[in-house]
Amino acid sequence: MSMAIDQRLEAGALAAASPADPAMASTARTGHWLAGLLDQIDYGLVVLDETADALHVNRAARDWLSSAAAPLRIHGGRIEAVSVREAGVFRRALAGAVVRGWRALLAFDEGGEGVVATVGPLPGPRAAIPGLALLVIGRRHACDALTAQMFASRHGLTPTEAQVLDLLCTGLTPREIARRQGIAVSTVRSHVGNIRSKTRAKSIGRLVREVALLPPSGHALGASSGLAVS
Template identity: 40%
Template structure:
């Protein structure tokens, strides 16, 4: 027997009215969580990435990008806007952002002067929607990051001296330059390189550098955050 004073029709509708509100709350929570995870993922990459819209407003800039965008980089962030240091770069960057957002075009830009230039990859995200965005991937300044080099050294049991030689080679130094930096004979450096190659199974310095180049680009957990 029905004992409530509320009419049956109204009582049956109550859960249905609450459902949309609950679903909307769940969607907002899911979007917030997705944004949180995305930020964490971007912060772990040893590539500078900047998320922005076609107008150049920065939506997210990870730690690696903040470190890369110093006084020597052709790009800079002023407030929440990404800008070029040189006027000649402003047009190509603006055109690339607009083409990415409106037409879904990807491109590789080389910005800066001949003496101090840098490559930037422009990647379209969610084009033709209200929340369209563009991702900029900045060029790394070194072949292999500190964490990847340490992993490689631990994986193959390199000595501290061999690790330093490996770091120098990954930075583009020649064996002769490494010998000068360490104050040892070049024959010593060549012996250390031979030992690194033997431990890692690399047939040459080129193969050794290739092994470094394909390592996951992750930032060290001991990094110092930039405010």
């Protein structure tokens, strides 16, 4: 099996590739862009072997695993559950995926918020790749912040309206936004009305769904990248 998606391999392959070895150079280039591609996905993706060693961890998974409240963590290159109870559940799910090809849905309580993940066999071109499993971590928010910002710019929202839209996309109600921002609920509702007018949204629920269905917008490029609006 090609391990081009393994980040540990990418760096070495890029350094070792030479014009005299076009096959190695091609593998390095493939690993480089494929890792970048996976980093654009808003779902955390971790490729694991039967011992829970992480062969690849994308950006979203790295961010989640490094957060203080995450029920899973990466330690010494291995994925581990923080609590003893969840460790047993995770081990059984991983064994079921690698040995039997089963898929499991795992629900974690992360700081009072439910986080869902799935563990299943790693799919290949024609069948599951033996000995490997794929951990997929659910999104914690309906919309990513950069996509919401670009959507706001496209529709001419003011910075305040864009901030309200971003908070709506995280699941907050107008009353909760007012309490967090220290402003009147009527002010928030006024901003919401302006947002709906500018975006021609029939409802806030429809608007949030529209933003949530937009593709992610270049997280790996960093916060310094400019916004292009058309």
